[in-house]
Amino acid sequence: MPDPDILLLDEPTNGLDPTGVCWLRTLLRNFVLVGKRVLLSSHLLNEVEQTVDDVVILKRIVKFAGSLSDFTENGHFILADKFFELMGTEGLNDVR
Incomplete structure (x- = not known):
């Protein structure tokens, strides 16, 4: 994948095991730490609360x-x- 400035994700944790969810959270946090943006859409409010x-x-x-x-x-x-x-x-x- 190229190096985008913005990620648009719909239900990104759907189907991931707990290790995958942790990995994705870390990836997204690191993405934001370098000045990029993530737009995440989800109905899993407890996951959203831990991520955004x-x-x-x-x-x-x-x-x-x-x-x-x-x-x-x-x-x-x-x-x-x-x-x-x-x-x-x-x-x-x-x-x-």
Whole structure:
């Protein structure tokens, strides 16, 4: 693969074993450390929370765009709970 400035990834951990997930996280962190960017799309919110610095949540419009820390109120909440709160689906807590 050439040396891109931006990676666009959709569900990059899908099908990876735990070692592969760890390897991918390290690869992405190193990619960002040299000044490049990663756009990651995933429905696995616990994985997203361990991987990203910033989040954008869309539902026809941008519902939130900012740092993960701001969204989770400096880690006082987990990403999934804040996501469900924002999307108006708090009742889903019973099925998670």
